[in-house]
Amino acid sequence: MLDKIKPTSAVNAPNDLNAFWMPFTANRAFKRAPKMVVGAEGMHYITADGRKIIDAASGMWCTNAGHGRKEIAEAIKAQADELDFSPPFQFGQPKAFELASRIADLAPEGLDHVFFCNSGSEAGDTALKIAVAYQQIKGQGSRTRLIGRERGYHGVGFGGTAVGGIGNNRKMFGPLLNGVDHLPATYDRDKQAFTIGEPEYGAHFAEALEGLVNLHGANTIAAVIVEPMAGSTGVLPAPKGYLKKLREITKKHGILLIFDEVITGYGRLGYAFASERYGVTPDMITFAKGVTNGAVPMGGVITSAEIHDAFMTGPEHAVELAHGYTYSAHPLACAAGIATLDIYRDEKLFERAKALEPKFAEAVMSLKSAPNVVDIRTVGLTAGIDLASIADAVGKRGFEAMNAGFHDHELMLRIAGDTLALTPPLILSEDHIGEIVDKVGKVIRAVA
């Protein structure tokens, strides 16, 4: 299929890049030297100038089943023909119920209900609002405080930005939400550098929650939200025992625990959800990205029966939760989601990720002695490689590495400052692992 895409035609390569204000992008640099893709299949993108580049990023942590999956495209097409749109408020369509049941089946026991939205950001804000509303319904209306974590990322809504802990994402946007606080990040390079999997050191970082409880009073705190593996900030796996400890402390104080599994969901860590890997069941899980293999926007929140049922009171004609989106459970997204979950099941992709994890980790760790590498972390089929920053130009080496990868080495990777993030589709072969690591090594040397 890739061979059939004819690059550089007027259709595939727009000649005016001015109008599109690109998200989270260095716009001027992009428009001077565009990194333009026009096609994709399996492990590869094809560029506007006809080169085939290997995708070490699953696009943006989305395409866990690889690109161009016919089964998903066909499901979307068939759905568009059959039912293009239906209102999600007060009316239903069968695939929404089917997909919700399928997702609940994959989720840890006790998490039985799915609220759909269209992105990870909406999922984060939805979970935070449900948490506050739940506390109110339970007669705990003073519990409105929300706790995130330094270096956390929960999308770009005002709620997600407020509980998020990446300074650059917050500093231009004013006071955000009132009544938010943050746990410390779980990273200590001196104690954790070059760890494969969960670091031995760092469970105690969860105890900072006791400090916040002392400071604010448990009776003011609605929920804590964390990523089981902080992805956007540059891949920080949870230390051993950290999530269990967080669960114990939240439970003890009547605080809800939300896992943001927008990245860790759908196989990234070798399980349907990271909650399963760690044997820790939160009260809510947020998801997005991999649920549709990135093919149609979709996100959602999985809640416990306890939370859902608390809302199911009052007169039957009344809306129980005044929240939702026009495109919640959009028919095309539901069709894509069902087809995606079929692929994950039939090709055993979560199991495949788990089986490949040690080989992937070992291969990536071979870059330890490459120039400027100051730490490498791996977990599941994900790795973060920290490069030393150029003095007075934090992020420049990472940015140049991403550009060198795309323009010179047929490699797509993600960056977080000077950290290179690898998170390939779960379909990759051992040969692909070798190819990716070889190319990353070349890129690291190119920006030395």
Ligand code: PXG
């Ligand atoms: N939570 C987490 C944990 C995420 O990683 C979101 C929420 C927000 O999802 P939406 O669908 O609203 O974008 C994300 C998104 C990167 C990168 O380069 C990752 C994300 C977004 C932008 C860049 O690692 N993750």
